[in-house]
Amino acid sequence: MLIEILQQTINGLAIGGVYVLIALGLTTVFGILGIAHFAHGSISMFGGYLTYFLATSQGLPVLAAIPVALVAGILLGMLVEILAYRPVRNANHINAFIVALGLTMMVEGINLQLFGHEQVVIPTGLSRVFRLGGITVPELRLYVIVAAIVLVVAMMIFVERTKTGQAIRAVAENRDAAILMGVNVRTIPLIVFGMSTALGVAAGIMVGALFAIAPGIGEGLVVKGFAVLILGGLGSFPGAILGGTVLGITESIAAGFISSAYKDVIAFVVMILVLLIRPQGLLGRAP
Amino acid sequence: MSKHKFTRACAALALTLVAGSSLAAEKKLTVGVADALTGGGAVYGLPQANAVKMAAEEINAAGGIKAGPDIYKIDVIAYDDKANPTEATNAVRKLIDRDGVKYILGFCCSGSTSAVASFIGNEKAVMLVGNAAERSITTKKIPNLVRTRPPADYTGQAAGTFIARKGQKRIAVLGALDVGFYAQYVDSVEREIKKVGGEIIAREVFSLKDRDMTPQLTKIRGLNPDAILVVGYVEPAAFVYRQAVELGMNIPRYGFTSGSEEQFLRVTTSEQMEGVWDLRPTELTLLSASKNGVAYHANYTKKYNASPSPSSPYAYDQLYALKAAIEAAGTAENTEAVAKALRNLAVPPQVVMQYQPVDGKMFDVNGQAYTSNGAFQWQKGKWVFVEDLPSDSKAYSQFLSTLK
Structure with a gap:
């Protein structure tokens, strides 16, 4: 029993890592700019597709394709901010909401046109399996967990310890005060979108390597991302990390010990239960 | 025949030919x-x-x-x-x-x-x-x-007989069991293995969009089955086969999927597929194919630059x-x-x-x-037709006629 619980926890950690990255991207945009960026999942899938394309059609090693896709993600995120969200930044919130929905459909369409309707799996060549007692950890899952941790730590250091990070937090806290303090608020959204999209692209690559990328998968991922956001607390970085990990492990344990048929349902029931007790989410601030 | 009559006959003949050609x-x-x-x-x-x-x-x-x-x-x-x-x-x-x-x-x-x-x-x-x-x-x-x-279920009956003959008694099922015909297949398998004292010890489910099967497989692994039976669409089934190996499950894997080599290899490696059985209608594989089948495979591959799926x-x-x-x-x-x-x-x-x-x-x-129906096994990167599975179409047809 103990081995099964540990195995299910490790199973859940890998997918939890993906949820964390998606949720961190979403919470950064939402917490700082107040935009529900629904296209985040589709853009993540674009990153996964791009890595697959570079690795298979262009013959790049996967380890070289990943940084290229991440840089492309940063640029794409900035482009999205300039072309899609900047024009409606000072308009009613509903405008940004509609733009987000339209953008989702557009990116899904672009993915379909550029990469086709077939599901693709990013070929990593990592097929070793590590065994410890009765627990098995596939090499790829281990690297995904490690990569997720590294990215989360890097992002936390960037936000907490750098000047740009301080400026981002200042804008999130009080935009007007940040302007008075000399923060260039025009560049902050650009940086936020670049950073958020890079995290999303990383998540897309992980999904593509662990499972598969296909039309429609991005939408499911963004729904889970928003669920994590609510579970962890809107706008809270630690909340997104905790929420994503909890959701991944809960899904895995629920499927293993209750029923695989209700895997998603059980995870959302847990989310609702948490919100009944803590409406602000696990680590959100009470209003 | 006068010149006039001859002209009329020629005209009539021409008219008939024109009319005939327009009819056809x-x-x-x-x-x-x-x-x-x-x-x-x-x-x-x-x-x-x-x-x-x-x-x-x-x-x-x-x-x-x-x-x-x-x-x-x-x-x-x-x-x-x-x-x-x-x-x-x-x-x-x-x-x-x-x-x-x-x-x-x-x-x-x-x-x-x-x-x-x-x-x-x-x-x-x-x-x-x-x-x-x-x-x-x-x-x-x-x-x-x-x-x-x-x-x-016509195929499931034959598959059940095959699994029973292989001697595995405790079978764990993982599949798209919310889809009627997959559940019918499993029911037929269960009927046959019960006849030799076997049982289905787990019925775990995946949906068409599921790609992470490790929770279900971990649960199954804990039950120590003699074999697993995977019923479902190719893509999720391919993930089951891959992740079963990743979880160290070294037991026979039976399936009902009808996927081509190409379709499976998009998700798994040939090594991860080695030894997997597909118990299904004797569809298209070159080893089981008739002369028509071989020609079909060649023509399709040439025309679409891809192998045809076995069920196409x-x-x-x-x-x-x-x-x-x-x-x-x-x-x-x-x-x-x-x-x-x-x-x-x-x-x-x-x-x-x-x-x-x-x-x-x-x-x-x-x-x-x-x-x-046939038993196909993955051997060195290919589905190999191993044997026919005995199936009585007339008896099944009579059974089908009794259903409403």
Whole structure:
């Protein structure tokens, strides 16, 4: 029993890592700019597709394709901010909401046109399996967990310890005060979108390597991302990390010990239960 | 004969020739295809649509369909039903109402096919079902519907006998058990293994979109089964096979998926697939294929630059069956006559699948065709046909006739 619980926890950690990255991207945009960026999942899938394309059609090693896709993600995120969200930044919130929905459909369409309707799996060549007692950890899952941790730590250091990070937090806290303090608020959204999209692209690559990328998968991922956001607390970085990990492990344990048929349902029931007790989410601030 | 009479005779002859040639004028017969061209079901639907188009080109090149005095060249319109009941209903309505199509082929997936089957009996059209394996599609005695693929439980019975013979007693099932025909397959397997004291110890579920099967597999691993049985669409099934190896499950893996080598290798490696059994109708693999099958495989690969999926000939055979029925009925206009001719059809010589006729006919009274069943095993990167699985099409046909 103990081995099964540990195995299910490790199973859940890998997918939890993906949820964390998606949720961190979403919470950064939402917490700082107040935009529900629904296209985040589709853009993540674009990153996964791009890595697959570079690795298979262009013959790049996967380890070289990943940084290229991440840089492309940063640029794409900035482009999205300039072309899609900047024009409606000072308009009613509903405008940004509609733009987000339209953008989702557009990116899904672009993915379909550029990469086709077939599901693709990013070929990593990592097929070793590590065994410890009765627990098995596939090499790829281990690297995904490690990569997720590294990215989360890097992002936390960037936000907490750098000047740009301080400026981002200042804008999130009080935009007007940040302007008075000399923060260039025009560049902050650009940086936020670049950073958020890079995290999303990383998540897309992980999904593509662990499972598969296909039309429609991005939408499911963004729904889970928003669920994590609510579970962890809107706008809270630690909340997104905790929420994503909890959701991944809960899904895995629920499927293993209750029923695989209700895997998603059980995870959302847990989310609702948490919100009944803590409406602000696990680590959100009470209003 | 006077000069005048001779001129009149010549004119009459010319008129007769002109009239004759116009009577045998080439006509166009538009056939519709409703199938999953995108989405999860596309692994079955797209190759089916391709197969129909290829058969149409072949038939046209060989002179078309001769129905009485008319010769028809075939035109194919294919719509994407996304394996979704609503989309399938819309696609078929569009084919019948807007495009004026009388013959509709394809139908890879059971949910969408059942939706169309529920109203096709009221239409002046003939529906030819391919890969969709839900049993109830041919239990309703719909006179204008036939199906080339046998129902899943017909195959499940043969598969159960095979697993029982292999001696494994405790079988864990992981599959798309919320889909009726997969559940019917498993029920049939269970009946057979129970006869030798075996049992199904777990019924775990995955959905079409699931890709992470490790929670279910971890649970199954904890139960120490003798073997696992995987029933479902190719893509999720491929993830099960891959992740079972990753979790160190070194037990026999049986399946009911009908995926091609290419489709599996998009997800798994050949090493991860080694030894997997697929217990299914004797569909297309080169080792089990007839001369027609080998030619079909070569032509399809050349035309589409991809191997055909094993189940795609169900759709290819639909068009040849339709051609034979129209020629036997002597009309393409009277769908009732064509539907009747289909029920009385001997297996056409051009088909790819190896059908087991019932009373000498390709389709039984229920409109159901039967192929033999086979055990295929993944060996060094390929599905290898290992043996036929004994199947009694006549007995099953009688059983099917008793169902409503």
